[in-house]
Amino acid sequence: AQTVTQSQPEMSVQEAETVTLSCTYDTSESDYYLFWYKQPPSRQMILVIRQEAYKQQNATENRFSVNFQKAAKSFSLKISDSQLGDAAMYFCASHVTGTASKLTFGTGTRLQVTL
């Protein structure tokens, strides 16, 4: 069974600063994907970034980057130059390749962005 743990229920960052959200996961599979999703008050889950487990290079998407530590089963999200629009719930998720569209989500981290 897959498990995803987010140990930070809430985080706060000042505008233009950098923040890192933590995530650990557990899987016995070798072929999987990891994701960070953003859920604003509109409720829609929006994909922020995706990492393929077999790729050693950390994924980046503009201001968003991950630190993927496969041996430690850690997958943190770094947001640089934080903006007010980044305020949302952030969910870490895992997916074992080939297991339908079943994603396993963590409990989320609420990110506040202050002026």
Add this chain to the structure above:
Amino acid sequence: ETGVTQSPTHLIKTRGQQVTLRCSSQSGHNTVSWYQQALGQGPQFIFQYYREEENGRGNFPPRFSGLQFPNYSSELNVNALELDDSALYLCASSPVGGAYTGELFFGEGSRLTVL
């Protein structure tokens, strides 16, 4: 390009009743999955539909059922509603081959309250 749309956005039911939630998948997507997100939690996978058949299911009882239509839209039906069924129900669609790698596009959800 129209994204994933869900209806209704909010609804209130009483315990023991039945509910049907609807989802239109994104253009070109042939796989639909449903998730339940209880308050303060991450989404949990209910099931997936592909080629009008259920082909993946999470840990949900049989009173949760679904349909997929030839145009790839989908319904989620919940019978004998219980108080714990109160949640945000998210629909996600995947392009051809996308479900295999966890490529999901979410709608804004239907908020169900059971009294």
